[in-house]
Amino acid sequence: MTSALSITRSVAPPRAAFLDFPLGHTTGKKNQPEAQKRLLKNALGAFDELQRPGEIKFLNERWSDDETWREKPMAKAETGSGEPKGDFRTPRLETPQYQYPADQTEAEHQHRNGGCGSCVGAE
Numbered sequence: 001m002t003s004a005l006s007i008t009r010s011v012a013p014p015r016a017a018f019l020d021f022p023l024g025h026t027t028g029k030k031n032q033p034e035a036q037k038r039l040l041k042n043a044l045g046a047f048d049e050l051q052r053p054g055e056i057k058f059l060n061e062r063w064s065d066d067e068t069w070r071e072k073p074m075a076k077a078e079t080g081s082g083e084p085k086g087d088f089r090t091p092r093l094e095t096p097q098y099q100y101p102a103d104q105t106e107a108e109h110q111h112r113n114g115g116c117g118s119c120v121g122a123e
Contacts, residue, residue, distance in 0.1 A: 001026045001043045015050040017043035019059045
């Protein structure tokens, strides 16, 4: 199950079920066990439905009728009024970022030698 469609597409799992819910809530809202069971059953049902490698089943569920959660992505905390304190994510860059120089060297080596699974079909 995933709530991060772009990331899921880039890693190309054998099969996946996408749920357009806030990150960290892939199996639904807390304290709603019946809704969580329904979501999991629908996601597991994808094993019977998905026929091609990399196929993604889009689960037909909504977080709420009020989709304002999209306006506050990844806010670390909220003030007492419910307003986000801010988005603390690292900015997205066009170039790959590596934790260590050796990581970059290995990634470039794999890319040159056809072992880079991230780039399949992207070129």
